[in-house]
Amino acid sequence: MKAIVLEQFGSIDNLQFKELPVPQPQAGELLIKVVFAAVNPYDRKVVEVFGKEAGVQLPVVLGSELSGIVEATGEGVTGFKPGDAVCGNLGTFGGCYAEYAVVKQTDVVVKPAAVSFETAAAAPVAALTASKAILDEGGLKAGEKIVIHGASGGIGAMAVQLAKAAGAHVTATASGKNEARIKALGADVFIDYTTQDFTTLIKDADLVLDTVGGKTQEDSFIILKKGGRLISLVQPPSKEKAAQYEVQAKMIFGGPNAGRLEKVMQQLAEGRLKVTVEKVYVLSDAKEALLAMKNGHRTGKLLLNP
Template sequence: MKAIVLEQFGNIDNLQFKEVPIPQPGMGEILVKVIFAAVNPYDQKVIEVYGREVGVQLPVIPGSELSGIVEATGEGVTRFAPGDAVCGNPGNFGGCYAQYTVVKAGDMAKKPGPVSFEVAAAIPIAALTASKAIFDEGGLKPGEKILIHGASGAVGSMAVQLANAAGAFVIATGSGKNEQRIKELGAAVFIDYSVQDFTTMAKDIDLVLDTIGGKTQEDSFGVLKPGGRLISLVQPPSEEIAAQHQVAAKMIFSGPNAERLEQIMQQVADGILKTTVEKVYVLSDAKEALRAMKGGHRTGKLLLNP
């Protein structure tokens, strides 16, 4: 099969497009024919910055999010059969930038028929991260006010939709060019960070979702009501500042959750949740896709089509 292989950390240019053997599923695993693999910031960071630090072993096929079709099942797998359409984010980094990959069956969800393979590949990480942040860790309840920073990004835009669907009052920050789209997704108030100061427009907030860090995170403590919560995806919040404002604050990491993902995919099928795919690259153009993603200012997910 064709795959993108990394044999040395440090640079996107180290990626190689080459022929490798098709992997075989073991106990509790499934072999998936990859239809689309998503290109994520985490992929680039592992390749260029901290792959060795997080224990990624070389050589590795990058990629941590996909949609595809089950080709074969390993021993002990009962949830899936060959021909099933699936999607998800494998718990261990790697494998998706290829024509076939082996993943743990427990990490995958079935793709509902109405949902395209493109959308199914673009949903899992952003939706699961947003859901864990605002519900599991943030404890968002109907009627509460949530401030979502970076609402035009993949996680932010998913958080807007999930919070709105849960009955929360959504205030979102982002670039002015994205205002209409973010309001259509469910934001009641949009704050253009380039010309407006959110600290004067957002008050008595129950929950802040921080996807920015730095000064944005620090200033967010001042808009929370006593007893409020701040959840960051990018930077550990200051315990001292949190205590001064009488709020709770933490940084969280996401991971696979097949049961939750199947619920999310049904919301996608029902039209409650939406995502945007900006561009699809052929697998051999993975370097170009990663550079485009690294450049920022994306309007949607970037995908690879093996």
Template sequence: MKALRHTAYGEHPVVEEIPEPAPGPGEVLVRVAGAALNPLDVKIGAGHVRDHFPIIFPSVVGTDLAGTVARIGPGVTGWNPGDQVIARTDPISGGAVAEYAAVPVPNLAAAPAAVPLHLAAALATAAATAWQAVVEVAELRAGQTVLVHGGAGGVGGFAVQLARQAGARVITTVSPAGAGIATKLGASQVIDYTTADFRAEAGHADVVIDPIGGDTEAASLDVLRPGGLLVSLNTPPDLGRAADRGVRAEFVFHRTDAGRLAKVAAAGLEIVTDRTVPLARAAEAFRHLAGGHAKGKVIVRP
């Protein structure tokens, strides 16, 4: 089968012919219909997160996939060949950007019937991370105001939708190219971060969802009401700095959870795609994502 593989840290991955994996105990073999690339894939390949996600080379890129169960391994119950699924593999194992992937059963959920199967791969990390931030950590509710940074991005776009579903008023920061996307997804106020200081435009928010970090995290504290919450998705926030401002801060470290993935699949979220490319052009798609300007998800179709 064909797969996109890293051969060393810092090297661009290439599409190669490799043996098809066999499902082990507690695993199913999925015929991949689509794989979604994430910024984490770029960080893993560059070696930036090797302390948390050390990989053994050669390593097949990607964690997020959707497809059809082709075979089941020993001891597997509840899944059968022909079932359509979404899944997130362990980041250390990777394996998504390929024609077939072996996936542990706890990492699977039924794919949503209303979404084209190849696009459903986009839900596995980005939407599930947004769910964790908006629903589980922030516990957003009707009448609250939330500032979502990067509302046209992978995680940000899903966070905007989930916040609107909760009944919150949504403010978001985007580039000019992302303004229309964020508005369509439900943002009430869109701020162009290339020309405006969001601190002057956003007013006061109950919650900030921050997938960016750095200076954005520090500046975000200025828009929070006393007792408000900063939810950081990139790096652990400065808890002391938040406490000095009279607000709270929490870090979301996303881990696969089949129950959460099933809820995300049932949430009726719109999937915004930057581009969909064939597996033969997966290396090109990876370089595009690494450039940092994708609007929505980058999907690879075997």
């Protein structure tokens, strides 16, 4: 099979398009014929910045998010059979940038017929990370005020929808060109960070979701009410500032959650959640896709088609 393999950390230029044996499923695993693999910012960051710290063993096939068709099952697998359409978030580098991938049966769910393979590959990481951040870790409740920074990105856009569905008042920050799209997803207030200072427009927020970091994160302490919460996906918040402003602040990571993913797939099937696919690349152009992810503000998900 064809696959994108990393044999040395440090640069996406180190990725190689190689021929590898088709992996075989062990007990509790499925062999998936990949239809689409999603490209995520985390993929590039592991390659270029913190691969060793993330515990990645080389060589490795990239990719943690996919949709595909069950080709074979290992011993003890229940609930799946060859021919089933599935999707999932496999955690760090589950081997999705390939024609075939072996996955744990606990990391994937059956794809509803009403959900396309493109959507099914584009949704898991964004939906699971956003829901974990604002619902599980952030404890968002109906009637609360949430501020979502970087709302035009995949996770941010999903967070807008999930927060609105939870009954929250949603303020979203992004560049002005995204205003119509983000408001259509449910944002009550849109702030163009390129022309407006959110610290002068927001006060007494219950929860901030930070997908940006840096000064945006630092300034977010100002807009939180006492006892408010800040959840970051990009860098650990300052403990000193959290104490100064009497708020809770932490960084979290996403990960597989099949139970919640089943609910997300149902919401997508019913049209209650939406994801945008910006572009589909062929597998051999994975470097180009990762470079696009690195160099520009994306308006939707980038996918690879083996």
